[in-house]
Amino acid sequence: MKVSFVGSDKTKTGIVLEFSPDLAIVPKEEAEIQFVEITGAEILAKLPKTFAMPTYFILNTKEKSVIEKIKVFKINGLFFVPLKKDDVLKKLKLAAGHEGTQGDGDSYDIMRAKIIAKAENIPALPDLARDLVKLTRQDNSQLKDFVEKIKQDQGLSSKIIKLVNSPFYGLRKEVASIDRATVLLGVNTVKNLALAVSTELYYNKNFAMYKVSGQKLWEHCFAVARLCEGIAKLVGEDEDSLYLAGLMHDMGKTILVDFLVKEVSDMAEETEQLGINHAEVGELILNKWAVAKPLTEAVRKHHERMGDKISQILYFANLIEIDEEEREKNIELAAEAFNIDSGEMASVIGKILSGQPEDN
Numbered sequence: 001m002k003v004s005f006v007g008s009d010k011t012k013t014g015i016v017l018e019f020s021p022d023l024a025i026v027p028k029e030e031a032e033i034q035f036v037e038i039t040g041a042e043i044l045a046k047l048p049k050t051f052a053m054p055t056y057f058i059l060n061t062k063e064k065s066v067i068e069k070i071k072v073f074k075i076n077g078l079f080f081v082p083l084k085k086d087d088v089l090k091k092l093k094l095a096a097g098h099e100g101t102q103g104d105g106d107s108y109d110i111m112r113a114k115i116i117a118k119a120e121n122i123p124a125l126p127d128l129a130r131d132l133v134k135l136t137r138q139d140n141s142q143l144k145d146f147v148e149k150i151k152q153d154q155g156l157s158s159k160i161i162k163l164v165n166s167p168f169y170g171l172r173k174e175v176a177s178i179d180r181a182t183v184l185l186g187v188n189t190v191k192n193l194a195l196a197v198s199t200e201l202y203y204n205k206n207f208a209m210y211k212v213s214g215q216k217l218w219e220h221c222f223a224v225a226r227l228c229e230g231i232a233k234l235v236g237e238d239e240d241s242l243y244l245a246g247l248m249h250d251m252g253k254t255i256l257v258d259f260l261v262k263e264v265s266d267m268a269e270e271t272e273q274l275g276i277n278h279a280e281v282g283e284l285i286l287n288k289w290a291v292a293k294p295l296t297e298a299v300r301k302h303h304e305r306m307g308d309k310i311s312q313i314l315y316f317a318n319l320i321e322i323d324e325e326e327r328e329k330n331i332e333l334a335a336e337a338f339n340i341d342s343g344e345m346a347s348v349i350g351k352i353l354s355g356q357p358e359d360n
């Protein structure tokens, strides 16, 4: 396909490298379609609202004001940087099959752009949580400093203490202080509890479109975090990393829920309504929060039964938590996947889900 391109040299080189021989960049007179790269409002201001040839915008900005303005242009579709070869070619082929669809632009694409912009602009994690994300259990002295910081934060401390006393941790006696919680559960668990509590605020809205309450959804994430941690321990993966991935795996829902207009039961229904799903949006958010790449990728794949060990742990932890009826079967499948005795796996998971104390 012959395409004319208006935009930066960097993107142009990218297209030449990625898309040859499917797409060839040619002068405008010879082109069948055109790509216009949009890097900001000033570019849009110079463009006409309609175009003589099929036109696709390549969006290379996250500015909300730009995305709002794109609606008024009569384009055939919108692509995002970095361009994904398969997606772009598929869309171009589909369009070629429906000649003359040039009209009000691709509403899915605009929706997608808005969602991406919202995900990019999600409020930052609280300072302490941001530091905790970077921290590993090896930094023992630093961990202790954080416990001191947690103690100074009244609100955070009281939420952690409340959580420690909830059935999740199954402690026999009421815990009244962070110091006591640290003694009983260990400094690392207190650190992870602080992280869990720091994500609660993102769920403080109406999740009726997901047929769940914000509180329940957060509790699901918290349970998946602990399952991930438990499975990681069993199979020799980094427990803290998996805890973090588990805790944040459904974060995409906190953005998508603001755009859904009908109830959804699965990711396919999200994509049908919005052109994007919560796993993809979750990856964007976690990238934004500088979470390590293997974890952001695991979040993107958390509904797929494939991928590396980290992704698989998250996949099974989520499945085991959600699907109570099939729990036994899923535990067996997980045990098989990780080459672990299924009785042992069932016992670890059973303890975590029933909130029994760890024997340590």
Ligand SMILES: [Fe+2]
Pocket (backbone or CB within 6 Å): 249, 250, 278, 302, 303
């Ligand atoms: Fe999910």
Ligand SMILES: [Fe+2]
Pocket (backbone or CB within 6 Å): 220, 224, 249, 250, 318
């Ligand atoms: Fe989930």
